[in-house]
Structures are given as structure tokens and as C-alpha cells.
Amino acid sequence: MEKRKEITKGKAKSVYATDDPSKLVLLFRNDTSAFDGQKIDQLDRKGMVNNRFNAFIMGKLEQAGIPTHQEKLLSDQESLVKRLDMIPVECVVRNISTGSLCRRLGVEEGLNLNPPLFEFFLKNDALHDPMINDYHILSFRWATQEEIDQMKALTFKVNDILSKLFKDAGLLLVDYKLEFGRYNGKIVLGDEFTPDGCRLWDAETRKKMDKDRFRQGLGGVVEAYEEVALRLGVPGIGA
Ligand code: CDP
Numbered sequence: 001m002e003k004r005k006e007i008t009k010g011k012a013k014s015v016y017a018t019d020d021p022s023k024l025v026l027l028f029r030n031d032t033s034a035f036d037g038q039k040i041d042q043l044d045r046k047g048m049v050n051n052r053f054n055a056f057i058m059g060k061l062e063q064a065g066i067p068t069h070q071e072k073l074l075s076d077q078e079s080l081v082k083r084l085d086m087i088p089v090e091c092v093v094r095n096i097s098t099g100s101l102c103r104r105l106g107v108e109e110g111l112n113l114n115p116p117l118f119e120f121f122l123k124n125d126a127l128h129d130p131m132i133n134d135y136h137i138l139s140f141r142w143a144t145q146e147e148i149d150q151m152k153a154l155t156f157k158v159n160d161i162l163s164k165l166f167k168d169a170g171l172l173l174v175d176y177k178l179e180f181g182r183y184n185g186k187i188v189l190g191d192e193f194t195p196d197g198c199r200l201w202d203a204e205t206r207k208k209m210d211k212d213r214f215r216q217g218l219g220g221v222v223e224a225y226e227e228v229a230l231r232l233g234v235p236g237i238g239a
Pocket of ligand 1: 092098101175177196197
């Protein structure tokens with residue numbers, strides 16, 4: 001497998017073509033951004049931690065029957081993935097109220113949400129990822145009803161699998177964002193699952209162990225990601 005030219009450079013990952021048109025290389029950089037790219041920094045080891053973390057989580061999801069784009073780890077900061085035809089929406093599930101939900105609806109932080117909430121957002125930084133619903137997706141032909149149903153079902157199934165995985169590591173999966181794409185006519189999980197795109201709180205102390213540490217200037221960002229990885233037993237992290 002040969003890595004070829006860069007196709008896109010996102011805020012934290014770069015995507016490269018390969019000599020196989022059905023495969024891409026993801027490079028997890030140390031760049032960290034928040035507030036639609038307004039706050040940016042470089043955090044030592046973050047690319048490596050997130051690449052290994054993501055490969056571990058994608059592996060757990062595959063084992064539990066979720067189709068993902070992950071093929072294999074290539075190096076500290078690179079993974080080989082399937083090339084998907086990405087659907088431009090973000091699927092968010094929330095188990096505990098915080099973040100934009102509280103700002104938008106004026107609800108209290110830290111409420112247990114039962115049943116968990118599901119929200120769609122349009123992936124568009126310039127528009128600050130506005131919230132949308134199924135009808136926007138259908139009217140603008142971003143996805144079909146069947147694809148919407150599959151994205152929802154898979155996102156909730158991920159919630160069951162990962163809430164348990166994190167609970168066993170003494171962590172609460174507060175909320176998270178997933179992105180899907182099409183591969184040979186099937187809906188497949190793409191992008192990443194790392195502490196950059198979810199909220200994880202220590203189950204005892206409620207200490208934030210995710211990108212909110214960066215957003216809120218709390219420090220110890222990568223150290224928190226590494227602690228989560230250590231608790232989960234992610235290979236190649238820590239001692
Ligand atoms: O982060 P913020 O409060 O602006 O947004 P949110 O709607 O409360 O985010 C819900 C979850 O989705 C959090 O775990 C975010 O980290 C994640 N998210 C993301 O990864 N990327 C986005 N563009 C928006 C949210």
C-alpha cells in the first residue's frame with residue numbers, strides 16, 4: 001500500500017489517497033481545535049493517542065457488529081480506512097445534559113436523559129453546524145429514509161456498546177458525535193471515535209476527561225485522554 005497525495009486536511013486529521021482507490025490513509029495530527037476552528041493548539045502525543053484510541057474503539061464496535069471504515073493501524077499517527085461516500089450530517093446521542101443542549105434549551109446541566117436524546121447537525125463549520133431534522137436530510141437529498149433509519153439504529157447501538165465499555169472503566173459516556181458514509185451500498189461508520197468527539201466524565205468525581213478540558217482551558221488534555229486509554233487497556237499507550 002502506497003500513500004499518495006493529500007485529499008483533504010481537516011482540523012485534526014489529514015486524509016491521503018493510496019494506490020488502492022477504495023482505501024485512504026488518515027493521519028491524526030497533534031492539532032486540536034474548538035469553537036469551529038477559532039481556538040487552535042498543538043498538543044504533544046495527541047495524534048498518536050487518538051489514532052490508537054480510535055483503532056481500539058473501532059475494533060470493539062466491529063466485534064459487536066457495527067460496520068466501520070477502519071482497516072488497520074499503519075503507524076503511530078496513521079490508519080488505513082475504507083474510502084466512504086460521506087453523508088454530510090453529524091449524529092449526536094446524549095445520555096447526560098450538557099454543552100449546546102443546555103445553551104439551546106436552557107435546561108440544567110448533568111440531568112440523566114432517559115431515553116437518550118438523538119440529534120442531527122449539518123456538518124458545516126461556516127454555518128456553525130446548525131441543528132437539522134430528518135426532513136432537511138430528505139428534502140435536500142443528503143440521505144434516504146432508509147439511510148436515516150440505519151444511522152439512527154447504528155448510533156443507538158454504539159451507545160449500548162460504548163456506555164458499557166466506558167462504565168467498566170469507571171467512566172460515564174455523556175454524549176458523542178458519529179459520522180457515517182456509504183460503502184458498496186451499505187451505511188458504514190466513518191470519521192473517528194476519540195475524546196475529541198465525545199464527552200467522558202469520571203464516574204466517581206465527574207472530572208472531565210475529554211476535549212472540554214481544551215475548550216475550557218482546564219489543562220492536562222492529552223494526560224486525560226491517556227488515562228482513559230490506560231483504563232480501557234488501549235494497546236501502545238502509557239507504561
Ligand atoms: O461541543 P458543543 O457544546 O458545542 O456541542 P454539543 O452539541 O454539546 O456536542 C455534543 C457532542 O458531540 C460532544 O461530545 C461534542 O464533542 C461532539 N461534537 C463533535 O465532536 N463535533 C461537533 N462538530 C459537534 C459536537
